Amino acid sequence: MTLHVAIHNKQWDDARCAIRGLQFDVAAGEFVAIVGPSGAGKSTLLKIIGGLDTRYDGQVTLPAATRLGTMFQEPRLMPWLTVQQNLRLVRPDATREHLHALLGSVGLQAYADHFPNQLSGGMQRRVALLRAFMVEPQLLLLDEPFQSLDAPTAAQLRTLLQDLCRHRQPSVLFVTHSLPEALALASRVLFLSAGPSRVILDWRVDLPAGRCIESPAVLDLAAQLLVRHPALLSGGVQTAPTA
Numbered sequence: 001m002t003l004h005v006a007i008h009n010k011q012w013d014d015a016r017c018a019i020r021g022l023q024f025d026v027a028a029g030e031f032v033a034i035v036g037p038s039g040a041g042k043s044t045l046l047k048i049i050g051g052l053d054t055r056y057d058g059q060v061t062l063p064a065a066t067r068l069g070t071m072f073q074e075p076r077l078m079p080w081l082t083v084q085q086n087l088r089l090v091r092p093d094a095t096r097e098h099l100h101a102l103l104g105s106v107g108l109q110a111y112a113d114h115f116p117n118q119l120s121g122g123m124q125r126r127v128a129l130l131r132a133f134m135v136e137p138q139l140l141l142l143d144e145p146f147q148s149l150d151a152p153t154a155a156q157l158r159t160l161l162q163d164l165c166r167h168r169q170p171s172v173l174f175v176t177h178s179l180p181e182a183l184a185l186a187s188r189v190l191f192l193s194a195g196p197s198r199v200i201l202d203w204r205v206d207l208p209a210g211r212c213i214e215s216p217a218v219l220d221l222a223a224q225l226l227v228r229h230p231a232l233l234s235g236g237v238q239t240a241p242t243a
Contacts, residue, residue: 068135143175184218
């Protein structure tokens with residue numbers, strides 16, 4: 001599965017331009033992180049790719065019948081449904097035994113009949129992540145899925161995501177504000193400008209697999225990038241002056 005994105009123009013109703021001249025491709029099985037300042041249109045970009053926003057000028061090209069999984073900034077579990085009922089929303093044919101096996105793989109087998117308000121925030125995110133994988137996605141869209149979590153819980157979920165991706169091999173687009181998180185998870189990072197956004201740097205991450213955000217190699221690379229491009233996280237790509 002290859003994804004091709006070419007968004008010429010995305011405008012809001014008040015005529016503000018959110019995205020202009022943004023283009024990139026994602027190869028089959030590639031994990032691509034998207035980093036940019038607040039208001040750069042990162043969530044809007046994922047909505048366009050996921051088909052939730054069709055009011056734009058451009059093309060998003062995917063093979064027909066591509067299976068799509070999505071995880072939003074909030075878990076978005078239906079509060080009146082149990083954990084297993086929430087999972088059945090995307091796979092109505094799933095048996096109770098199959099669901100229990102899946103929940104067991106993320107340490108939640110004992111919570112199959114619990115409601116979302118009976119789960120911690122980290123547990124709800126695990127259910128949401130499992131739900132995104134229930135359709136065996138060929139393309140997985142993740143919009144800051146681990147924000148607002150404490151560091152140990154976020155680390156557990158990153159490891160879970162890495163394990164699921166290693167076994168299922170989807171193409172992934174992962175939006176984050178955290179440069180170390182992007183460099184730890186992705187094989188490639190797209191840096192966006194301030195709005196109207198476009199890709200200002202396409203960086204391939206040449207680090208061993210299975211890394212975490214606290215690893216020296218990740219922190220080293222993050223520091224090197226910011227020395228080379230001091231304005232990168234605020235949406236600029238000016239190269240630092242040499243001595």
